[in-house]
Amino acid sequence: MKMRLQGDSLRLRVGQSDIARLRDQGAVEESVSFGSGAALVYRIQSDGYTETLHADFDGGVVTVHIAADRAQAWTSSDEVGVYAQNGGLSIAIEKDFRCLTRTEPEPDAFPHQGPLIIERKLQNAHYDWRKT
16 A cells, blocks of 8 residues: 655555455555654554544554445445545545556556546546646
């Protein structure tokens, strides 16, 4: 899983193994260590009490909450992503597709769907992700 922060937007890109963990275990998590014991943890948590996609930050952990039924539907479909506006924060969770121009291996990425993916992102977005 990859996390991208820019301004008031948070984007998480998830690979196929991340999708499987989210679907089967209800959560997926990664961390970045900064030495001396400091770390930033970022997580997607599926739960039954969440109604809308939202995020919180507590104790060095960024958690994006997604409703269990929404997570199940998304992880079992070809839908590219889920998007929300949470106060001033734009949130996106997207399947991570292979780059068309990179030569390094990306074994966990989804096969690229070309222009179709861009069209779907724009249809699903409530804000302009083309800028990020």
